[in-house]
Amino acid sequence: MKRFHISLLSMAVLSVSVILYSCGKTYVPGTQSGNWYRFVAPFQGPARSHAVGFVINQDGNGSGTSAYVGTGVDNYQTKYTDFYRATPSTDSSLTWAQVANMPGVGRTDAVGFAVGGEGYVGLGLDSAINVLKDFYKYDSASNNWTAVASFPGSPRYDAVAFGIQNYGYIGTGYDGRFYYGDFWRYDPSADAWQEWTTFTGTKRSSAVAFVYNNMGYVVTGVGESGGVVNDFYRFSPNDVPADQYHLAQSANSWLHLNAITNVSVSTFDDGYTDIQRSGAVAFVMTKVQSGISGTGGAKAFLTCGSAGTTTWEYDIASDLWTTRTAFENPSVNYAVAFTLQNRGFVTTGASGSSGVSSTCEFFPDQVYNQQD
Amino acid sequence: MSSRKFLIAGVIVLVVIAFYAAYIGQQKREFALSQQAKGMVYVEVLPIQTALGWGYEIHVDGKSYIRQEFVPAVFGRRGFDTKEQAVAVGNKVVSNINSKSSPAISIKDLEELGIPIKASDTLQKK
Incomplete structure (x- = not known):
């Protein structure tokens, strides 16, 4: 009996001490600025930038079960058609697999979105600088690609796209001469495109889009003047009456949010020094514990691109931005970001003129640790 | 009395072992990370x-x-x-x-x- 007590007690002490020792990163409410973990399993394909990604089986907040990343350009100007699947794992954060190559030509600056278990990729720029409008569907269940209806708007690259419920939405972009502000809806069940309510902000390319609560957010990018733009909008597809979808700006589908530079007379935006940028990435995490004034909740994180490594948290409930721990690798332009099971990742991109394959995961509730 | 001493000694030994094991684990992890940073991988x-x-x-x-x-x-x-x-x-x-x-x-x-x-x-x- 006594021996039993001893072993029981020893086990308890043992577990407690192991737990205490392994909790190097303790949680202190309101004080974390977050930690970028730099040793996530790297992108499986050749290092590259200007790739595209989509996340299948998304909830209404853009978080899904697997991400697919492909196309883009390497350091030798080779443009790719290959695709790779990333799935969350516990030991290396991500496990990769190489899936079927996309049909069509190798390209950069394409767009991708997913509806259910199917991903859609199209538009972009090929190695002969042709601006593209072809579109392909990837079926994750069968690992097959098929051509679908081409984009009916002007061919373009550096547009934004997102999937919400049963539809995909694509808009903005650039074709080498003109910047665009039109928005289109793709209906997978009919394999058909329809022009949707025009984006009410400045026409732009290389903007950033993310999805929360079945609404699309489009922010920053390069405007017609060639400089970065500071206007920010929220798109609510379900607020468009069925008989008005074709009327530009007819419905309350585009809501103007706070500008991302210090333009108001209030003080909330006094610190908005370098949120605006191009070629950046963003991802949403819904269960963040820390944040502005210690309030948690749903946040989008914007990082990298032309403004460098600075990372901004967008608090969706309050429409306010605050700084977080800067991206801990050299800044990457035209990278790919995605959310899997509420975990945010950034992969690929151009560091200076070199494409990279490194992948980082952001832990918003951890304390900055420069060792990992 | 001696059994209580035995228990305390046993607990202390186990705690030391636990810390040592955790320390070795941490060292291994840091070594793996440093190897990874140097581009040396198995x-x-x-x-x-x-x-x-x-x-x-x-x-x-x-x-x-x-x-x-x-x-x-x-x-x-x-x-x-x-x-x-x-x-x-x-x-x-x-x-x-x-x-x-x-x-x-x-x-x-x-x-x-x-x-x-x-x-x-x-x-x-x-």
Whole structure:
């Protein structure tokens, strides 16, 4: 009996001490600025930038079960058609697999979105600088690609796209001469495109889009003047009456949010020094514990691109931005970001003129640790 | 009385062992990370068998990096016909990683390794 007590007690002490020792990163409410973990399993394909990604089986907040990343350009100007699947794992954060190559030509600056278990990729720029409008569907269940209806708007690259419920939405972009502000809806069940309510902000390319609560957010990018733009909008597809979808700006589908530079007379935006940028990435995490004034909740994180490594948290409930721990690798332009099971990742991109394959995961509730 | 002393001594010894084990674990992890930072990694290929056929896993420093259940780059969820084919392609991935090139496989690689490719594997289906 006594021996039993001893072993029981020893086990308890043992577990407690192991737990205490392994909790190097303790949680202190309101004080974390977050930690970028730099040793996530790297992108499986050749290092590259200007790739595209989509996340299948998304909830209404853009978080899904697997991400697919492909196309883009390497350091030798080779443009790719290959695709790779990333799935969350516990030991290396991500496990990769190489899936079927996309049909069509190798390209950069394409767009991708997913509806259910199917991903859609199209538009972009090929190695002969042709601006593209072809579109392909990837079926994750069968690992097959098929051509679908081409984009009916002007061919373009550096547009934004997102999937919400049963539809995909694509808009903005650039074709080498003109910047665009039109928005289109793709209906997978009919394999058909329809022009949707025009984006009410400045026409732009290389903007950033993310999805929360079945609404699309489009922010920053390069405007017609060639400089970065500071206007920010929220798109609510379900607020468009069925008989008005074709009327530009007819419905309350585009809501103007706070500008991302210090333009108001209030003080909330006094610190908005370098949120605006191009070629950046963003991802949403819904269960963040820390944040502005210690309030948690749903946040989008914007990082990298032309403004460098600075990372901004967008608090969706309050429409306010605050700084977080800067991206801990050299800044990457035209990278790919995605959310899997509420975990945010950034992969690929151009560091200076070199494409990279490194992948980082952001832990918003951890304390900055420069060792990992 | 002596049994209580024995208990306390036992607990102290166990705590010391626990801390030492945790410390060694941490050292190992930091070593792996530093090796990773230096670009020095231990890579191995493990054949796997699934409902789709043969495939492979690539482990880097003992952690699963790639799990390839079907033939890469081509259409369809078709495993390799034989274990040898899966290992041959897995070894190509390992040699790519060891030569600091990317662990990607091209259709040309598959052909060179004698993996049967059907016309339907790459042609676009309508």
